[in-house]
Each structure stands twice: as structure tokens, then as C-alpha cells.
Amino acid sequence: MTTKVQTAIFPVAGLGTRFLPATKATPKELLPVLDTPLIQYAIDEARAAGIKRMVFVSHTSKPAIERHVMDDIRLRRELEARGKPRLAEELKEAAFCPKSDDVVFTMQDEPRGLGHAVLCARDHVLDGPVAVILPDDLILGAPCIGEMVEAYDRGHMVATMTVAPEDVSKYGVLAVTGHDGRITHAHGMVEKPAASEAPSRKAVIGRYVLDADIFDALETQAPGAGGEIQLTDAIAKRAQERPISGFSFSGTRFDCGSKSGMLEATLHLAEQDPELADVLYAYAGAHTRTQSAA
């Protein structure tokens, strides 16, 4: 059995209720940070990690995701005809081509939780461990899943970061037993604990490299928090005998499943673009908190 990570799973079948009404007709995963949809950042990260097969777990109500992800020859030809060959080329590079890329779309019939979405990918993965990437956790800077694939040895690895005590209840949290460089060893994991009951402040972020036995664990996983089949519960199942590895990644993470995280990510990227930085600082200079609150 290989330890090479050949498959990335992108669960994109959720309802995106925190972004309604924006997500009534537009999938959350297509909301842009500046001009690039969240799903594109996730795809670029998986490509940079050298992953071969990309499996999207989507829903029939979200066909726009496939439209974005796959190459659109007609649009490219139209752009070329209008004298925009460079834009056409950029779109081609970002998209997958059915002939040369290994891409699978499969459907989750109902949003029964992240664990259930990952299970829906089971019949489509290649041999060995799988990467799972949640597009609404945007990680900029060093590509997180690439760092994890490189550090991965065996078992289940989750990306982790230390969060403030008041924030632990938003995350899966590791029950830590020790540290070894960038790896945190844990013998368990609790989904969204109350601050007073959290085993640590090491929160799990939306990047995973999971042993293929995760699918067996998910098959028998009972619904957990929120009545959903939780991926964290399945990962934690055998953690007493086989510790979970938490990986401290070097990039900067933005919670783009929330409005505040989306705004932060947008400002972060705007600050790095000379033209947009001028707009940003001019706006900030002209508006004080009292003015904008008035």
C-alpha cells in the first residue's frame, strides 16, 4: 500500500447558509476573494502539491461549480476573437481539461455533513491516503496541503492552529499528548467543545491527509454534532491506539465561511496589489470608526 497522496477530495455540496442570500443561486465555493473564486485557490493548492486526481463532491443544485472548474473552449475562442488572448490563456491554465486532467464530479444527494460528503468520494479515489481540502478555509502563502503531503508518514494528519479560548467552540479541537517540531500528537479530538471543556486550543482547520481506512470509519459513523456525520468523529475513532498528527502549517488562514474572514482575506490581498492598496489606504484614511458607525 502506497503512502503517496494521489487524490484530493473537495467537498462542495454544503448549503452555505451563513452567506445567504448570496448563496441562494451562487455556490459559496464560487464566492470570490477579489477576482478569484474560493474553489480556484483550493485547486491551485492541490495542483502545487502534485496531486493527480481531483474529486469534487458536489450537489445537483450547484452546476456552476463544474462550469467554473472545467475548461470552456467557447468562452476562450470568444475572448481570442475579441483580442484578449492573454485572458483566454489564463482561463485555460486555471481550468481542467477533460482530456489531460484526472477530474471526477460526484454528487452528495443531501448535505448530511462533511464526513458523509467525504464518504461519497470513496469509489473514485486512487490507492493510498487522500487529501481533503475545504475551499472556504483559504490558506495563503506557503501551500498548506503541499507541506502536509511532504510531512505525511502514516495515519491521519489534520492541519491545526492555536486559537483564542473564546473561539475553540467553533472548531474540532485536539486532545494533545505531545509535540515534535511542527507535529502535535493527539489521542483524540472533540467537535465544537464549550470553552470550559476544550481539551486544548489546537483547532483543526480544513486540510486533511487521511489514511484510506477513513472510509470504513465513515461507513459506520453515527451522526454527531448538529445531527450531521462529522469527519472529526471518524478521524478520532482509533486515535487512542493510533495518534492523530496535527500539522502546524506556515501559511495564513482565513475563515472564508464567515463574512469577517472573507473581508479580512479581501483586504489582505488588496494590500498586496499596488493599485488596490492605494484605494484601501485612501478609504481607510478618509473614514474613521465614528464616521462609518454614524
Ligand code: UTP
Ligand atoms: P461548512 O459547514 O463550512 O459549509 O462545510 P456549509 O454547511 O455549506 O456552510 P454553512 O455553515 O451553512 O454556512 C465546509 C465544506 O464542506 C462542504 C461545504 O460545501 C464546504 O465546502 N460540505 C458540508 C459538503 O460538501 N457537504 C455537507 O453535507 C456539508
